[in-house]
Amino acid sequence: MTMLQNPEEFSQLLELYKQAKPKKVLEIGVKFGGTLRQWIDNSEPGTTIVAVDDCRQVDYRLTNQSYAELKEINLIFIKGDSHSESVINLVNHHGPMILYSLMAIILMKV
Numbered sequence: 001m002t003m004l005q006n007p008e009e010f011s012q013l014l015e016l017y018k019q020a021k022p023k024k025v026l027e028i029g030v031k032f033g034g035t036l037r038q039w040i041d042n043s044e045p046g047t048t049i050v051a052v053d054d055c056r057q058v059d060y061r062l063t064n065q066s067y068a069e070l071k072e073i074n075l076i077f078i079k080g081d082s083h084s085e086s087v088i089n090l091v092n093h094h095g096p097m098i099l100y101s102l103m104a105i106i107l108m109k110v
């Protein structure tokens with residue numbers, strides 16, 4: 001699955017992710033789902049991942065949704081601009097955010 005990140009930078013972020021073991025995760029900017037697949041692969045069962053993107057691609061959604069179900073990850077897609085009030089309200093519905101990290105991923109450890 002295509003990931004649009006600098007591999008070295010991303011590996012550092014992934015290490016932080018593995019250490020934090022967040023139970024609630026927000027990714028803003030999913031595109032083809034490359035980084036999303038990494039969050040799914042490195043999350044424990046029961047984790048909720050909220051994925052926000054303003055583009056119209058849907059194929060990655062179908063692929064990742066069934067994959068996440070197999071891994072017992074609760075994957076929620078929200079289509080829209082992360083700055084919009086409606087998207088913010090939907091995201092807030094899934095839990096508070098307490099840690100903000102780089103590259104448009106927010107880890108929520110609650």
Ligand SMILES: C[S@@+](CC[C@H](N)C(=O)[O-])C[C@H]1O[C@@H](n2cnc3c(N)ncnc32)[C@H](O)[C@@H]1O
Binds near residue numbers: 028030031036083
């Ligand atoms: C570089 S791609 C993300 C790549 C993905 N994280 C990966 O590496 O596999 C950026 C995506 O973020 C989306 N995007 C940018 N700003 C956004 C915003 N404010 N709200 C929602 N989506 C946004 C773009 O439409 C695009 O699909």
